Amino acid sequence: MKNWLIYKILRRLKNFVTAFIQFISWETGALVTEITEHFQDKRLRIETSQHLQFQDNSLNQDMHVYLPSPYSTLKLIIASLKLNPNDIVIDYGCGKGRVVFMFATQKLKKVLGVDLNEEMLAVARRNLKTFKYLNSPVEFICADAASFDVREITVFFLYNPFGYKTLIGVIRKIKESLLENPRNIRIVYFCPTYGHLLEDENWLELENQIKREGVSIWRNKALS
Numbered sequence: 001m002k003n004w005l006i007y008k009i010l011r012r013l014k015n016f017v018t019a020f021i022q023f024i025s026w027e028t029g030a031l032v033t034e035i036t037e038h039f040q041d042k043r044l045r046i047e048t049s050q051h052l053q054f055q056d057n058s059l060n061q062d063m064h065v066y067l068p069s070p071y072s073t074l075k076l077i078i079a080s081l082k083l084n085p086n087d088i089v090i091d092y093g094c095g096k097g098r099v100v101f102m103f104a105t106q107k108l109k110k111v112l113g114v115d116l117n118e119e120m121l122a123v124a125r126r127n128l129k130t131f132k133y134l135n136s137p138v139e140f141i142c143a144d145a146a147s148f149d150v151r152e153i154t155v156f157f158l159y160n161p162f163g164y165k166t167l168i169g170v171i172r173k174i175k176e177s178l179l180e181n182p183r184n185i186r187i188v189y190f191c192p193t194y195g196h197l198l199e200d201e202n203w204l205e206l207e208n209q210i211k212r213e214g215v216s217i218w219r220n221k222a223l224s
Contacts, residue, residue: 036071036072037049037068037070037071040071043132044101044131044132044133045127045130045131045132046096046097046098046101046127046130046131047096047123047127048068048095048096048097048098048101048123048127049068067159068095068096068098068099069098069099069159069190071098071102073190073210073213073215074098074099074102075102076210076213076215077157077188077190077210077213077215077217078102078103078106080208080210080217081155081186081188081217083103083106083108083155085107085108085109086109086154087108087109087154087155088108088109088110088111088112088152088153088154088155089103089108089110089111089112089153089154089155089156089157090111090112090113090114090148090150090153090155090156090157091103091111091112091113091114091157091159092114092145092156092157092158092161092162092170093114093115093145093158093159093161093162094113094114094115094120094121094124094140095113095115095117095120095124096120096123096124096127097113097123097124097127097128097138097140099113099157099159100112100113100124100138100140101127101128101131101133101134101138103136103155103157104131104133104134104135104136104138105133105134105135106135106136107135107136108135108136109136109137110136110137110138110139111136111137111138111139112138112139112140112141112153113138113139113140113141114140114141114142114143114145114148115140115141115142116142116143116144118142121140121141121142124140125140128140145161145162145166145169145170146166146169146170146172146173147169147173148173149177150173150174150177151177151180151181152181153174153177153185154183154184154185154186155185155186155188156170156174156185156186156187156188157188157190158170158187158188158189158190159190159191160189160190160191160192160193163194164194164197167194167197168197171197171198171201174187175201175203178203178220184219184220185219185220186207186217186218186219187204187217187218187219188215188216188217189215189216189217189218190213190214190215191214192214192215192216195216198216198218203220203221204218204219204220204221205218205219205220205221206218207219
């Protein structure tokens, strides 16, 4: 009986220590990431890390909370895309503009950020005035993603910015734009909560994945 009690205590102690170590490891990793993101902002002379409360003004009331894409992930995505000077990139739910600015370090035809939150866009436009490595024209636009004209866009970026209803509208808009202006496009879906919606589109095919980052890159089948 005594040995069983000691075993039980030791097992619980082991579980506690394991959980504590995991917690410390997670907290340390989160802190390191936060510090790294802050210094990347400082290097680029922008502010994209701090969170802001906002009102959901979208048609479907399914905007997601502002969460900037990690710089490390963005670098991998940009390297994977092999962009060219004729590309026009759009970031849906651009917030303060981090994705837009990272793409704008490349020599592209244009980079657009679309959002419904004027407060976020005001920060993005202030960032544009101080951004250090601007190599492409940039524009921030207040508009609903599902109704925005995308006939000239070649690269679409989504960091899970809204729910499935708006995403369905965005996919439909992209498909319609290809009928009006046939071209090669890519769709970058980071944290693809509704990835099945893209999988169900027979005019799209998976081009690449960065699995450890949770990134899927799709293209229209005419691309190849």
